[in-house]
Amino acid sequence: MSEKIGSKKFSMSKAFIYLILAVGSFLSIFPLYWMFVMATNHNSAINNVPPAFIPGEALVENFTNVINTIDFFGAIWNSLIVSTIATIGVLFLCSLAGFAFAIFNFKGKNILFVFILVTMMIPPQLGLIPQYIIITKLDWLNDLKAIIVPGLIDAFGIFWMRQYISSNVPKELVEAAKIDGCSNFRVYWNIAIPVIIPAFATLAIIRFMYIWNDFLWPLVVLRDQSSFTIQVALRGLIDNYVRDNGMILSGTFWATVPLIIVFILLNRLFISSLTEGAVKS
């Protein structure tokens, strides 16, 4: 990380940048903060006018209710397994495919790539029933595999990796490595991977969050409480006719905390990427 450009004559633009970021951060964090506030309040305080803006005293009570109603930690564990495996799988498969599309030449490459893009354009909502039929045929109902394996299909990830690799992995470098006798996979492993760490970090964050927060599909294929991911389990907090928003938001808030931790961990990779970038040039 070089702080070379920073100097006093840019202080105006510096102030402006801080302003933009501060406003952006405030607007972005506010709902999360409010979620926390509501997670610490009783339902009646949430419905007040004006609603509560400072944390209340029901923090422990609400979360105790959550734990008594659903298997919170079991579901978090399932979510961690599902999200981690699917994310790692996606990183590997998408970078490999993106690498092939960006670097290699083979027949039908463009058509195959366009096909991948076209799959993104199909509205997925109607696929629910046929996809469910496939899962039952595989006997994967109530099985985390039913989330992980279809979760490995990520057309966006391939597109992303292709774009990133094509603009950041120098073709000459690839050619040179090949001349030196590197196999195709070694080129991918030794030359492409180090350069595309920020792309990995980005895709990992996006994919992890997506799988963690997804509930439409898990809801359909996970019906046994022991297999519930956290989003499915959280649905169990919504009672038939009576809603305890304090409890619901408490569960929701604490289910977000692991995500924030994962994000902070992956965030470091962005920073390390800058030094990597320096090597390239």
Added chain:
Amino acid sequence: MAQIQTKVQKQLPPTKKRSSLSEKTKEAISGYIYISPFFILFGIFGLFPMLFSFYLGFQKWNGLGEMEFVGFQNFKWILTDQLFWTSLSNTLIMWVLGTLPQLLIGIILAYALNSTLIKLKSFFRVSIFMPYVTSTVAVAIVFGIMFNDQEFGLFNLIAGLFGVDPISWGTSWWGVKVAISTMVFWRWVGYNTIIYLAGLQAIPNDLYEAAVIDGATIRQKIQYITIPMLRPIIILTVFTSTIGALQLFTEPLIFIGRTYREEGLTVVLYLYREAFVNLAFGPASAAAIILFLIIIILSTINVFIANRVGR
């Protein structure tokens, strides 16, 4: 690395002749292998649902009983349904309101985050990405309260400061659209910012340094370095956000709930309701096919435009 590079320049022409055929085949084989997992997985989990939907477009089916072939009747129904056209125009309006600004703001925020001047970088990054992390349940409640129809709703309080009468965010034609677009904007700005940020970080600093020495302004730096270097990523975001906007589903569902009010009905919401609420899977599939064609056309146009901008 520098060494390798010089080697390339010296040896490139002869090698091309030496082993071009076998090298080419090798490369092709690797290529096919590398991309095969997607096609295998898609073949198992994606192809059947796709064909099934297509088949359903020509059937009458309530999801439970027997199917009945009806030819193009479903398409006729959809294309003559005023509500379908309303949902399409809603979708396009919310695309303009919610999606386009988010790309622009995303670039600005990413640029600010990437600026080497900034301290607290990690904090800003984490916070700007938070909306994407926040679960939809919380978003629904928070936005429900902020877009309250009464005078005391947050946005109506703000409107009041400007002398505007309270707006019915939940029921009025523009109110619903603005509210949903705000939610879309809020949820996806961080997402696009992170994507742009990854792209920006790949642009070598020396390019900017050189520009600074040449006396370039910020605008010039953006115009002549950032935008061109970022083009592949911009194309990607334009493409994906076009598709995302045309398939807008979660946010309107959260905001208008299961009332499926006309003002906030998007095409996907329309077909979802058609299938799972009204049990008309045939027309729903027909609508999905029509939407699919619209998406192909619009995203092609968009990428074409994005490709030319700034070139």
Added chain:
Amino acid sequence: MKKWFSLVLFLGLFLTLIACSDDSSSESDGGSDNSSSESEGNSDSGDSEQEAVELDFTVFGSTGYDVLIEEYQAENPHVSITLNEGEMEDVHNNLFTAVSAGSGAPDIAMIEISNIAKFMQASDQFYNLNDYGAGDVAANFLDWKWEQAQNVDGTFQLGLPTDIGPTTMFYRTDVMEEAGLPTDREEVAAEIDTWDAYYDAAKTIKEETGKPIADSPEMVFNAMRDQLDQQYFNEDDELIIEDTVKEAYDFTTKMIEEGLIGQNALWTPEWGTAMAEGSYATMPGAPGWMVANVKGNAEDASGLWDIASIPEGAGNWGGSFLTIPKESEHPEEAFAFISWLTAPEQQLKSFTNNGLFPSTPDIYENEEFLAATDDYFSGAPTAQIFADAAQNVKSVYMGVNYSMVNTAITEALINVASGGADPQKEWDKLVENVETQLERQ
């Protein structure tokens, strides 16, 4: 970097192993492991020699059935029941997917009244409970409730009744007092005994306090609708709203236009807030389960609410049934269990522990049951009031598209209330939309 990546890869493989071993155990053994050891433990002490049977039971909401299941398992050691709880909408969607795909339904599925007609269409995917002796227990239940889960000619019984939602009128004593109207529940019922009287009371309340008599157009409309024998469809599934509920629609929209009814849609934050503030006088069409809802939304309003009967008779809102999908391999055992679970003694326990209002009229004479009062609602004898309402409910044919029509009417009402739309125009539009929609299924 290489190190980092191989570390991640290793971690990934490691987790895959864990996940795979974890899955296979949770899938096939996890549930059965516990239960089989449990039933073994029981069969040692018990004297049953029947073959061990496992039943999957899917419910929504807080039923408290886990306690009753334990009780049942203790008495019937050969049966072990796995309870899965979900959100109402999700449970129905999952059942629909399972029935549609022909795989994945539980042995026993709970279905709410609004979804009964939909699944009745797929009655070939469910056991006809009449074949298992449903006729013998029919007399336990309220007639109208029993008929809700029956096909038109009464030959097919889809489910056994669980809870019901007989409707009453909740009201704010403070607002009534301010308007100079009676606050005692008997007097309120006597004063507001017809919808015309309700209208007059609304005028008075508006003049004296400036508040509407009700905040939700939907609830006024529903209360009136539910007093009709025929509502949206006749038994040939023809749309008949023009001749039936139009009157209720006109009445409600007239009151809206005169500012006598507010504009809150159900389940919105505004709606919850209004309960706490007492910004209106009555909530007609409020069923038993609404008690918990009001308490949750308006904790501080204890003693300010009371309950009276609705003018011109009660209706029903909500309540569920237990069904046995065809996939089950043990329909006899499943039926034996659900007929036990819905028997009066167990329904009384469900009421006491979880507030599920019983559908078996025997209980309504039970002293202990009738003694239930609620301090929050000014000490009202809630059980008595809801039981009286339950016996006044009429049997109605709902039809498979009931909720579609209902959504359309609700939207029209809200449009009139919040957007000042013309009631007749909204009505014409909704009729047209519904008719278009009906063609397509």
